[in-house]
Amino acid sequence: MKKEYSNNRACVRLDSQIQVDFSLDDEVSILYSYNLSREGMFLETVCPYPEGTRFALRFNLPDSSKTIHSVVEVVYSLEETQDEGDWQLPGMGVHFVALDNDDRELIAEFLNEEERSARRPKSEE
Numbered sequence: 420m421k422k423e424y425s426n427n428r429a430c431v432r433l434d435s436q437i438q439v440d441f442s443l444d445d446e447v448s449i450l451y452s453y454n455l456s457r458e459g460m461f462l463e464t465v466c467p468y469p470e471g472t473r474f475a476l477r478f479n480l481p482d483s484s485k486t487i488h489s490v491v492e493v494v495y496s497l498e499e500t501q502d503e504g505d506w507q508l509p510g511m512g513v514h515f516v517a518l519d520n521d522d523r524e525l526i527a528e529f530l531n532e533e534e535r536s537a538r539r540p541k542s543e544e
Contacts, residue, residue, distance in 0.1 A: 435533070441476035443468070452478070457527050459491065459514040467496035467511035476513075480529045487525065490517035 437452040439462060453461040468474070472493045477486050491513035498509055515523070 435481075437478050437480065439476050439478045441474050443472070443474040453508060453510060455526070455530065457523070457530060459494070459512060461508075461510055461512050463508060463510045465509050467498065467509065468493045470495060473516065480525065483525065483529070485522075485525060487522040488519070489515045489522065492516045 435452060435455045437455065437460075439450045439452055439460075441448055441450060450462045450464050453463050470493050473490055475488070475490050477488045479486055493511045494514050496511045
């Protein structure tokens with residue numbers, strides 16, 4: 420049975436594909452984000468972890484040399500489905516549970532700039 424998840428979020432999510440390195444049980448892997456918010460991100464994977472799983476991750480925002488480190492917790496997992504022509508992206512939504520204030524501010528600045536750029540008329544670019 421396909422779970423339905425509310426799209427009502429406290430924070431705006433921005434589509435942003437970012438390489439994310441993560442480690443769990445001494446295993447290091449690479450995933451890609453589908454979107455990013457001030458509170459977390461959605462990670463694309465065909466093997467999502469169960470809700471409540473915590474793991475460490477690190478990533479760089481586009482055009483930034485500073486690596487952001489966080490511990491995250493899986494808040495929901497979605498398996499790939501195709502019901503009546505509707506395809507669902509597989510992956511897991513994770514919430515930042517341990518994130519340095521400087522890293523949190525860096526994410527907020529990145530999202531604010533991306534939102535401003537999206538609203539800017541084409542003639543100003």
